[in-house]
Amino acid sequence: MIHLFFLMFSLIAVIASWRVVAAKHIIHAVLWLVVTFFSTACLFVMLGAEFLAAIQILVYAGAIIILYVFAIMLVNVKDLDIKAHFHKHRRLAKLLGLVIFAELGLVFLQRFTFLQAKGPLAVQQAEWGGNSEVIGRLLYTDYILPFELASIILLVAIIGAVVLAITQEKRA
Amino acid sequence: MISLNWYLVVSALLFCIGLIGVLVKRNVIMVFLCLELMLNAANLSLVAFSDYLGNIQGQIFTIFNITVAAAEAVVGLAIIISLYRNRAMTNVDDFNLLKW
Amino acid sequence: MLLSGLSSYIPVLVFMAISGAIGFLMLLIGRLWRPSHPYKEKLSPYECGIEPEGDAWERVIPRYYVYAMLFLAFDVEALFLFPWAIVFDKIGWFAFIEMVLFIIVLLIGLVYAWAKGALDWRY
Numbered sequence: 001m002i003h004l005f006f007l008m009f010s011l012i013a014v015i016a017s018w019r020v021v022a023a024k025h026i027i028h029a030v031l032w033l034v035v036t037f038f039s040t041a042c043l044f045v046m047l048g049a050e051f052l053a054a055i056q057i058l059v060y061a062g063a064i065i066i067l068y069v070f071a072i073m074l075v076n077v078k079d080l081d082i083k084a085h086f087h088k089h090r091r092l093a094k095l096l097g098l099v100i101f102a103e104l105g106l107v108f109l110q111r112f113t114f115l116q117a118k119g120p121l122a123v124q125q126a127e128w129g130g131n132s133e134v135i136g137r138l139l140y141t142d143y144i145l146p147f148e149l150a151s152i153i154l155l156v157a158i159i160g161a162v163v164l165a166i167t168q169e170k171r172a
Numbered sequence: 173m174i175s176l177n178w179y180l181v182v183s184a185l186l187f188c189i190g191l192i193g194v195l196v197k198r199n200v201i202m203v204f205l206c207l208e209l210m211l212n213a214a215n216l217s218l219v220a221f222s223d224y225l226g227n228i229q230g231q232i233f234t235i236f237n238i239t240v241a242a243a244e245a246v247v248g249l250a251i252i253i254s255l256y257r258n259r260a261m262t263n264v265d266d267f268n269l270l271k272w
Numbered sequence: 273m274l275l276s277g278l279s280s281y282i283p284v285l286v287f288m289a290i291s292g293a294i295g296f297l298m299l300l301i302g303r304l305w306r307p308s309h310p311y312k313e314k315l316s317p318y319e320c321g322i323e324p325e326g327d328a329w330e331r332v333i334p335r336y337y338v339y340a341m342l343f344l345a346f347d348v349e350a351l352f353l354f355p356w357a358i359v360f361d362k363i364g365w366f367a368f369i370e371m372v373l374f375i376i377v378l379l380i381g382l383v384y385a386w387a388k389g390a391l392d393w394r395y
């Protein structure tokens with residue numbers, strides 16, 4: 001049963017991500033990307049990361065994709081060059097991708113075979129509550145510095161985007 | 173019981189598809205979409221390791237990864253929009269000048 | 273752990289299956305039953321009865337982008353607020369101060385965007 005679901009979600013993810021790359025129209029690519037994110041969220045649930053699955057759908061499939069759709073709507077779609085949308089060296093790129101995948105696949109199939117799922121994490125979660133509690137406990141005690149740095153990153157992102165989007169507009 | 177290897181293979185496959193997209197596509201927004209695909213694959217392998225090692229750090233790392241991806245999308249798309257406004261092009265090949 | 277953890281998602285799966293089946297069946301039955309007489313007027317995009325004008329792919333003004341961007345930034349803030357709110361009573365006031373700092377830093381960004389006029393709607 002669990003194998004069936006793993007197979008289903010990973011197949012959906014892989015096929016949808018291939019459709020992202022092969023899509024003729026950019027909006028189709030964005031919609032296929034949403035499908036990929038959803039099936040990855042399902043895989044997250046299977047891996048016991050429920051909080052991240054919710055975040056994946058809320059932030060990735062919700063907010064980031066909306067931003068992409070806005071950006072696509074801001075540029076003129078006729079300029080998007082739908083026909084000639086591949087580089088000349090696409091055969092080489094595909095070959096390179098296949099070679100890297102072969103390498104990664106070989107490593108991944110030979111190594112890490114000793115690991116068994118659900119070790120101490122399951123125990124920890126049973127003591128502290130669910131997945132979100134464990135994340136919250138560690139995020140706000142051991143990871144203060146990265147957490148505060150995340151706010152700085154977001155601040156820089158806001159300021160940068162305002163500068164790029166507003167001051168340029170005023171000058172134009 | 174699925175072993176960790178299969179999650180990693182799926183993650184590698186997603187990563188390589190995204191890589192091919194980044195190398196092949198000419199449109200900047202498409203290149204960004206494929207970059208998101210690669211980030212997503214990295215997140216999947218982090219979460220898989222987090223589960224199989226019994227260590228929550230992988231998931232916390234993924235949270236920061238998503239944050240950085242959001243910031244990257246905000247700034248990157250703003251750059252694309254202002255480039256488009258100045259040059260009316262969205263192909264990677266057209267952005268070969270850093271000063272304008 | 274795996275079975276007991278994941279078997280709690282069976283209702284979600286049943287829900288997804290039923291809602292997907294309903295959507296699919298409605299489209300399928302409609303396709304089988306409806307008469308099909310398309311003509312040009314009927315196929316044109318509906319704009320409240322007015323003649324459609326221009327292309328559907330109009331450029332929208334960049335003003336929208338700033339709102340989407342601010343929404344994304346505060347969406348990520350909500351990502352960090354949620355686990356904090358869950359464990360707040362267990363980790364105490366230190367985490368509260370941390371979160372206040374976090375929100376203040378993000379508020380600086382909001383104030384900046386406001387002061388730059390990113391939030392007023394000009395044409």
